[in-house]
Structure formats: C-alpha cells, structure tokens
Amino acid sequence: MRNTLVAALVAGGLVGSVGAVPALAQAPGGQALVARQHPEGPDEALLDQALRGLPDKDTTAALARVGGKGSWHGSAGVRDLRTGRKALEHARFRAGSTTKVVTSALVLKLASRGDIDLDGTVQHYLPGLLTDEFDPVTVRQLLTFTSGLKPGEGLGPVDGEGYENRFKTLTPEQVVASSVAKGPYQGRGEGPGKKQRYANIDYTVLGMIVEKVTHDSYEHQAWLHVLRPAGMRHTSFPGGPDPRIHGPHNRGYQKLADGRVVDATEWNMSDRWAAGDMISTTADLERLLFALFKGEIVPQPLLEREMFTVPDIEGATMSAGLQRYDTGQGVVWLKTGARPGYNTVIAGTRDLSRTVVYSLNSTDAKGPDMNPVGERLLRAAFDLPADPG
Template identity: 50%
Template sequence: MGLAGGPSVLPATAGTPAADAPVAALPSGPDAAALRAVIDAVRDPATARATAALVRVGGGGQWRGSAGVHDLRTGRPADPAGRFRAGSVTKVFTAATVLQLAAERRIDLDRTARYYLPELIPAAYEAVTVRQLLNHTSGIPAPDFEGDDVDDWYENRFDLHDPRDMVRSATSKPREFPPGEQQHYLNIGYTIAGLLIERVTGDTYENQVARRILRPLALRDTSYPGSDPRIHGRHNHGYQVFASADGGEELRDVSVWGATDAWAAGDLISTTADLERFTRALFGGRVVRGPLLEEMFTLPQLKKGTASHSVGMSRWRLGGREVWGKTGGRWGYNSGMGGTRDLSRTLAYSVNSTDAKGQDANPVVMDIIVATFGAPDGR
C-alpha cells in the first residue's frame, strides 16, 4: 500500500468461494489466554515493535484487554479508552457516506467521477466511475509528496495538503491501467470521493460523516482533526523508529503529526469502543441499508489479478471463514476493525507500532488477528 496508504497486514485472498464451501465454526468465545499473551508482548517494545495495544473482541463472547504504556517517559499503563489515529479505517466511513448518498439518488455509482467534478477530473480519466474510485480499480496513480522515507515525512509532518492539489498531481500522470481491469490499493480514490461528497451536498465532508454516522451512532470519541496535528483528549503516545546519529536506532514521539495528506482516505481519530460499535451497526444494516450494503461485501471482477478490496473494506480468509473489515496505519499507530458477516466474531484494535508504516506487518497486529479469527487459510 505504500507510505501514503499504510501497510497491508494480511495477504490478499482469492476470489469469492463457491456457495457450498465449508465454513469453520467459531469457538464459543475468544481465546482469552492467547489474546493476553499476544498483547503482553508490548512489554518489550524492541521485540514487539510496539509500545501499547488495545483490543476489543465481540460477538459470541467478549474480551477486552490493554497492555503497554501511555508514554515512554512516565511508563504509566496504557489507557484502554485512549483515542488513536485510525488511518485507512477512515475509508469505511467515507464509503458508507457515499452509499447513503447513492440511496438518496444524489450519487450514481455507475456515473463517472468527471460527471460530478468536471473541472478537476481530466479527459484522460473520463471513464472512471464512482464505484471504481471506491474499490480501487480506477487506475489513477498516487499523487506526489515531498520525500519518500520516514525522515522526509517527519521533516514535513506539519505540511498542509489540499485535496484538490493532490487530485491534480495524481491525474496529471498516465493511468496505471484501464479502469476496472485491475486493483491497486491507494488513497487517491477516497480523496476524490471526499470531494464528491462535498460537491453533491454543498457541505463539508467532515460535517456529512458526522451528521450521517458519528452522531446517530453516538461515536463521541471519533472525530476528524482537519489541519490540527494533535490528538485531543485521552490518548496513548505513538512512537516511530528512526536511524540515530551513531548508526543505531532511536524512538521519537510522533503523536503530534498532521494528517491532511490522507483526509477522506485516512485522517480519522477514534477508539476501539467506537470502532466496535460502528462495525456492529454497519454489518447489521443500520448505516447503509438495503442492496447498497452488498457493495461493501462484494469483490470486483478483474481482467488481471485477484481482488481483495470491496467498496470501503477488504476481505480475508482466516481460520476457514470470511472476515471483512479494514486496517489502517499512521505514523506511530496501527488499527483495525472488522468481523464475520454474521457478527459472530468482531475485532477492533489499536497497536502503537513503532514501524506502523513499514512494508511488513507488525508482529503484534498479526498475532491479534490470528488469535481472534485463526491463521490465514493456506498457512
């Protein structure tokens, strides 16, 4: 997924299985001992590559746990109700808002993005539809940012990024592939989706998500920071590994870091309790109603490659069953939400990873997912 999008924490899975494929039954409750052992690994940040972990498992039986520290300076315990940067989990909220507007017939998923934003989407991308923006099959490349590595991003962490400028940067480049033929996970489709929401409503993206999702579900600890680089309220500090002057490594506090580069694709701040509540409401049909909800549980058919992302979410095969959800990564923070379609098992987590934007999955994140749902099929 690259620096702008956050790492993928699980392998892509093959297309939708046949209807009669066997589905493994979940145990009656989560394995509390396994989950506790997994998150207690953050007591050794050097090995775990993380300083804190917050986990909520729901469905058939519940488990709540936290481990690690609020901050390295004081060493006091991590706040289990702490807010965190949810990264690309934001995309689920954005997609759900677009689907609500589609239900109101204010957006047509099969219309082109250029139809709604003619002054911004050039003719070279005139065939890209709204649905293709949301399921990562648009072929629009990523925009350019200052620098490529963590040191460059740290130096520019307070830069303000205008979403229209990001779209212009991306669409000034040749397309990666014809729309609908392949899938490439990037933020840019959701940046355009945020602008689309604003165009058809005459309101800000943030206000629309708050009015349609945050307030109705009483997600009181979920917010959009805008240009503010701070996480306000209770939160555990995030840290990132940097190369030190002596050739070794050092941890820097990266809790204060702007997120305007991600906007409608990844700037949400939330808690595990709010993400758990949102998951249950979304999967239960209380956020997006009727046939449009199926867009979030349907993988696109591709001419090349295998799809693993739907509108707003991703699908994995874990422990012999389908799991749907979304992961996110911002500097110092990894997070995720999701569950089985029938809500027999749900998961919301935040891990204060010191390698949160690395190319490999953080070991604590992977172990939380496996302890909750089972190992990826084929392993």
C-alpha cells in the first residue's frame, strides 16, 4: 500500500496530470500512514541510501536537498550515459510545472501592487481572446485551475510523436487558440469557479495577462519580481523555441513506447511557457520555497489568502500554484513538475521545519508510476513508514 503523501505527489502531477488527493490511506493494521513532524534534522543515512544504485533503468541521475531543521544535500548517477561521467550536483534542469509557482507568485505580486485585480476577468484584460460562448473567467480562477478552459493542443505523447516533434514550435498563442476553439466545458456543475481541473492552459493565459498589463515580457517580469528577490541566480527561461539547457546540466533520457531509450535533453518547450518551461537548480528552488513561504515575494496577508488557501470546491486540492496535503499531523504544500527526462518536486511545511527539493533524470518522467528514487527520497525526508508492498 502506498503512503498517502507519496500518492498525493503522484496525483499531483509528478507523473502526469494533477488529480484529487486520495483519502487517508490505512496501514494493514488500520493505522494511518502519515508524515511525522520533525523536531530534529533529517535522517542522513536514509537519504544517502535513497540515492544508491544509480544509474538504473528508471533514473540516470538524482539531485536532492532537504532543509528546515537541519539540512542535507546529495547527488548520484551519471552526467550522461555515453561517457558515464559523475552527475553534476549543481546541474541545471527542466523544472517543468514548478514554473507555475513562479507564475503564481508573480501574478500575486502584481496584484499586491494594484497592477492586476484577481477578480478581474480574462475578457477585460485580453478582450477578444475568449468567444461569447465563455462566461467571465477571473484571474483567481486561472490561478486555482477553476477556469473551465479546456486544454490546448500539443505535439503528441512524449514517448512517441512528441519526441519526433521535439524541435517543432507550438506557440502559447496557438495553444490558447486551440483551447478556445474547443469551447467551454458544458453540462451540470460546469463553468468558471465550479470545478478544479489541473491544466497548463490556465497558466498560459496568466502569462499573457502579465505581458498585457506590464507591457513587458513574462520572463523579465518573473526575474524582476520573483527570481531576483529570491536569489535564484541560476534560473532562466528558454529564449522562445531554443531547445537547449544552457550551462552545466545532466542529460535527460526518455523511454519510448517501442522500448528505445533516447536522449531528450534538447526539446523545444515554447508551448509550455509560463506553465512549465523554466530551467533551474535544486538550490535555487530551495531558495524560492524559503523566500516565498516567508513572505519575501508576496505580502503575507495576500499569500495566506491565495497561495495557502484551497478554494471551497468539492475535491479541490490546489491553491494558487501549490497543492495542499493534510497528513493528519500537519500540512505539506508542494508542487511537482515533469518534462521529458526530468522529474522535479518542491515541498515544505508551512513553518519551513522541513523542505524537500529534488530533480531526477527519469527515463519515464510523464509515465503513470512514481519514480522509485523519488519515492525513497520522500519517505526518508518526511519520515514516512516503509512501503509494505
């Protein structure tokens, strides 16, 4: 039986789309499996053990940091399969949907300055973007994945057609246009603010709103209001369709449907943009967690109301950019990311007594199952019981 926090991470986008967090699981004897609070530092021996045996069929490299009360960091695996060189501990990687935490923080920061009204609508900020079929969609609904917009088109599954199309460009504007062409969700209980569905489309539209109100690029605004205040000196965004990871990095690999394992390091992420194209490091993402949770980016009252409050909608687990999970003894706030060749997790307790950041070079980053190394790291970091199988 899988522990509930681990299951929440699986449901939360580590290996695919975000879904509802499962109900609290029970151990065979009926005891709830929950993450315990940490009055002392992390168990370094268990964390070291979690990284042993790399590379293997699932993971070619792993980078991890545990912080809060005590700290630990480690790396394992190889920089690339061809040479077998040791993995770079401070490597840059595709951070996937953890980009949404930056986008959410940016939008909330602009809201605190009066540049964006969270109750303002897409129709107001981007007139003509949505057709008359759509009811008014607010900025807050975009932030909390309750907009009712359907996902836009992609270039195919990453284990097949998507890999073959990895150097093609699909712009955010094209993605949004394809979403709008599908129309809104129809039926009972549908409409803006009525149902939470995790999708990249909401944050793509948020990126467009940022550019409209600031008359500046999303990337520069993110640097100005989030990356720079947090001290994220090694975090960047691709230049449009640039498929490369600039700077030191470990290569990522993708297992294809036909069984081949191919190099997926170079990949055009322009369609993911404000929803998932950020390139970062584990140290920078740890800095983001601390700066954000301490109120150094978004003012605390707004932070609590929007980023640490889940909308009152049945089954909702996501706030503005984060996922909430109640262990029964405390709450963990987290975000996951998955791009071909790269899995990322950032997680922490509200009081920052325990934080976890890792990046795995996973050969099936978008697959249905959680990466075993990631599961071992989370169990060790949050002092979770071993999986009884």
